[in-house]
Amino acid sequence: MAQYTRVSGIVGLITLQNPPVNALSAAVRQGIVDKVETALSDPKVKSVVICGQNGIFCGGADIKEFGPKMSGPPLIPMIHAIEAANKPVVAAIEGSALGGGLELALGCHYRIAHSKARLGLPEVTLGLLPAAGGSQRLPRLIGVPAALDLITTGRHVTAAEALQLGIVDQVTDNNTVDAAVKFALSVAGQSLDARRISTYPCPQPSHLDALFEEVMQKVRQSARGAMAPVACVQAVRAAATLPYTQGLEREKELMATLFTSGQARALQYIFFAQRAVGRWRMPSGAGWDTSKHRPVNKAAVIGLGTMGQGITVALAQTGLSVVAIETQEKQLMKAKQAVSSTLERGAKRRGVAPPLDRISYSQNIQAVADVDLVIEAVFEDMGLKMEVFQQLSAVCKPGTVLCTNTSALDMDQLASETPNPELVVGMHFFSPAHVMKLLEVVYGPRSSPQAVATAMQLGKKMGKASVVVGNCRGFVGNRMLMPYSEQAFFLLEEGATPELVDRALEEFGFSMGLFRMSDLAGLDVGWRVRKSAGLAEPREASGQSARIRKGYRYSPIADLICEQGRFGQKTGSGWYQYDKPGSRVARSDPWLHSFLEQYRARHGLVARSIDHQEVLERCLYAMINEGFRILEDGIAAGPEDIDVIYVFGYGWPRHRGGPMFYASMVGLAKVLERLEHYHQAHPDVPYLQPCSLLKRLVASGSPPVHRWREVIKKLHSQL
Numbered sequence: 001m002a003q004y005t006r007v008s009g010i011v012g013l014i015t016l017q018n019p020p021v022n023a024l025s026a027a028v029r030q031g032i033v034d035k036v037e038t039a040l041s042d043p044k045v046k047s048v049v050i051c052g053q054n055g056i057f058c059g060g061a062d063i064k065e066f067g068p069k070m071s072g073p074p075l076i077p078m079i080h081a082i083e084a085a086n087k088p089v090v091a092a093i094e095g096s097a098l099g100g101g102l103e104l105a106l107g108c109h110y111r112i113a114h115s116k117a118r119l120g121l122p123e124v125t126l127g128l129l130p131a132a133g134g135s136q137r138l139p140r141l142i143g144v145p146a147a148l149d150l151i152t153t154g155r156h157v158t159a160a161e162a163l164q165l166g167i168v169d170q171v172t173d174n175n176t177v178d179a180a181v182k183f184a185l186s187v188a189g190q191s192l193d194a195r196r197i198s199t200y201p202c203p204q205p206s207h208l209d210a211l212f213e214e215v216m217q218k219v220r221q222s223a224r225g226a227m228a229p230v231a232c233v234q235a236v237r238a239a240a241t242l243p244y245t246q247g248l249e250r251e252k253e254l255m256a257t258l259f260t261s262g263q264a265r266a267l268q269y270i271f272f273a274q275r276a277v278g279r280w281r282m283p284s285g286a287g288w289d290t291s292k293h294r295p296v297n298k299a300a301v302i303g304l305g306t307m308g309q310g311i312t313v314a315l316a317q318t319g320l321s322v323v324a325i326e327t328q329e330k331q332l333m334k335a336k337q338a339v340s341s342t343l344e345r346g347a348k349r350r351g352v353a354p355p356l357d358r359i360s361y362s363q364n365i366q367a368v369a370d371v372d373l374v375i376e377a378v379f380e381d382m383g384l385k386m387e388v389f390q391q392l393s394a395v396c397k398p399g400t401v402l403c404t405n406t407s408a409l410d411m412d413q414l415a416s417e418t419p420n421p422e423l424v425v426g427m428h429f430f431s432p433a434h435v436m437k438l439l440e441v442v443y444g445p446r447s448s449p450q451a452v453a454t455a456m457q458l459g460k461k462m463g464k465a466s467v468v469v470g471n472c473r474g475f476v477g478n479r480m481l482m483p484y485s486e487q488a489f490f491l492l493e494e495g496a497t498p499e500l501v502d503r504a505l506e507e508f509g510f511s512m513g514l515f516r517m518s519d520l521a522g523l524d525v526g527w528r529v530r531k532s533a534g535l536a537e538p539r540e541a542s543g544q545s546a547r548i549r550k551g552y553r554y555s556p557i558a559d560l561i562c563e564q565g566r567f568g569q570k571t572g573s574g575w576y577q578y579d580k581p582g583s584r585v586a587r588s589d590p591w592l593h594s595f596l597e598q599y600r601a602r603h604g605l606v607a608r609s610i611d612h613q614e615v616l617e618r619c620l621y622a623m624i625n626e627g628f629r630i631l632e633d634g635i636a637a638g639p640e641d642i643d644v645i646y647v648f649g650y651g652w653p654r655h656r657g658g659p660m661f662y663a664s665m666v667g668l669a670k671v672l673e674r675l676e677h678y679h680q681a682h683p684d685v686p687y688l689q690p691c692s693l694l695k696r697l698v699a700s701g702s703p704p705v706h707r708w709r710e711v712i713k714k715l716h717s718q719l
């Protein structure tokens with residue numbers, strides 16, 4: 001809806017009303033069309049201001065209304081009518097002007113923004129392009145290179161940057177609507193000939209072809225198969241090379257392809273999934289509405305290895321006071337230097353002062369006595385962590401929330417070391433902790449909803465996509481990695497190479513294939529976990545028994561690689577070779593290939609040709625199958641939780657919506673059929689045995705992903 005009033009005698013004020021972000025729903029578009037007509041036909045009105053209610057201009061088209069049966073006035077003619085008006089129309093931009101919201105503002109003759117406003121065309125992040133004339137107007141207004149940057153990345157700019165780029169005409173620190181009305185009064189009656197952006201010639205950059213070729217190459221590389229960034233470049237190229245009306249036609253054509261694509265559905269699903277997981281709920285029913293978080297002003301980090309350093313940086317950047325503890329003096333000094341330089345680099349980028357004085361360093365755990373929350377990030381060793389938790393219980397003030405940053409260990413066992421297990425939760429960060437967006441917040445059977453709420457609130461404050469998950473080995477993310485990597489190892493035994501597996505996964509869209517990723521993370525981490533699970537003990541070098549552990553098929557390949565001291569990038573070799581330890585460029589390794597050949601010969605395995613489809617089906621479907629088990633076990637509340645974890649923490653291509661969404665797009669019946677097929681071929685691999693929830697969903701007609709929770713709920717109620 002839109003409200004209309006006349007202010008200062010001659011200014012028609014149109015206010016968009018659709019909480020919370022004034023999205024351009026059918027009703028809002030109808031409201032705008034009607035109120036613009038009212039203002040333009042009223043002879044007393046000499047100029048018009050468009051604003052949004054509750055301090056936000058407009059969050060863009062209403063994504064919830066996207067679909068095959070969209071109704072209401074279309075955006076393009078609505079914006080054209082505003083641009084063609086014979087009275088000046090001024091956009092008063094507070095809060096956000098995003099997507100269709102900015103396109104609406106670009107149709108206005110003037111734009112006044114509050115200094116705290118953010119503007120952008122983020123359609124690309126939803127698998128779309130700015131198709132209400134935005135891809136044609138913005139390059140005409142700010143030039144091709146700047147428009148390409150904004151449209152292909154979807155980044156939001158501050159009001160100051162918008163002013164510098166020429167997107168807005170004025171920035172104010174005061175009441176934006178008052179400033180816009182004042183401005184509208186000052187321009188009433190003036191000629192609008194030079195204010196209609198669609199009539200501007202598009203500035204022609206020199207070497208236009210070379211520029212677009214270069215940008216297209218870059219975009220294709222970083223898009224990893226996503227269509228929208230490529231279409232965005234094509235649309236801007238149309239703006240640079242065609243008259244406005246023809247460019248608009250091209251924009252429409254490109255949008256039609258994107259709008260109906262699975263990629264757009266996947267990206268919009270992830271947009272809502274991210275928000276849905278933020279409204280967490282534990283199986284007990286506890287959530288934000290029932291659980292108040294404890295205030296956290298001062299936090300401690302115990303253990304300043306790579307993870308501890310990243311967490312310290314993230315906390316300090318969030319504005320907390322941090323006590324950073326490391327018992328080894330040399331490591332403490334090294335960590336202090338690393339943390340300081342990361343904070344300095346970050347502050348320089350943002351043009352602010354580095355928050356160095358928020359951190360105090362100590363070798364003495366007594367220094368945590370007055371903190372509100374502790375994050376333990378010591379070495380992944382249960383004995384050591386138990387010792388730390390005992391010490392923390394003795395030192396911390398009552399009510400301190402104790403968090404462990406374990407990636408797989410039993411956090412409930414750690415809770416047992418404290419007199420207040422209800423205050424213990426897992427906060428599983430991803431490396432580097434100050435960069436990666438994901439945080440798994442792990443609750444055990446005794447964790448209180450208040451402790452979970454506290455960790456979730458802190459995650460939110462740190463800008464993390466925080467997901468509440470239950471306690472089990474590997475939680476959600478790492479638990480699903482087990483079948484994924486197991487299949488990759490089996491594929492090596494059967495004839496694949498790390499390069500082949502990685503290529504298949506990277507062409508699918510993963511930021512890195514499994515083997516390159518393992519080399520980056522360090523192979524010793526998984527080796528230690530397998531050893532602690534009693535799997536990776538040295539066995540006889542050949543024969544069937546070497547490939548059987550605990551009664552099931554097992555590939556010792558990764559353990560054998562580690563026994564050679566090949567831990568990945570940090571040692572200069574792993575699944576690939578590197579120029580030197582720490583180097584990042586992975587090269588094919590003849591040693592590894594000959595090792596694989598010898599391994600197969602020793603175990604009587606005959607290499608066969610393996611194609612990309614088999615790699616994808618075996619690795620991804622085994623992982624998805626485990627995702628269904630996780631849902632069945634109640635470790636994740638819904639498919640959205642798993643998908644957000646994989647998109648934000650594991651490099652799953654966002655335009656494929658996460659593993660569970662992907663399964664729904666492939667078709668659950670097909671996933672089930674392929675799992676049955678591979679399980680028949682490998683009956684000694686339990687991860688390939690289709691999970692009963694998957695079978696149940698297929699039996700109930702493969703409902704869309706947003707309806708899985710109903711089936712899961714029914715399943716749980718019958719248990």
Ligand SMILES: CCCCCCCC/C=C\C=C\CC(=O)SCCNC(=O)CCNC(=O)[C@H](O)C(C)(C)COP(=O)(O)OP(=O)(O)OC[C@H]1O[C@@H](n2cnc3c(N)ncnc32)[C@H](O)[C@@H]1OP(=O)(O)O
Nearest residue numbers: 021023059060061062063064098099100122132256259275
């Ligand atoms: C066959 C060919 C057909 C062609 C048809 C073409 C028709 C379309 C034409 C033009 C299309 C234009 C494209 C667009 O405009 S797409 C939308 C672009 N806008 C965005 O991407 C902005 C998305 N929103 C945000 O970034 C944030 O929400 C922000 C506005 C910055 C506010 O952030 P914050 O204060 O943190 O609040 P939340 O993100 O939690 O959001 C609050 C709730 O509002 C819901 N929301 C937000 N934006 C939208 C939206 N655009 N549409 C619908 N709903 C929106 C959000 O989901 C939250 O609700 P809930 O918690 O219930 O999920």
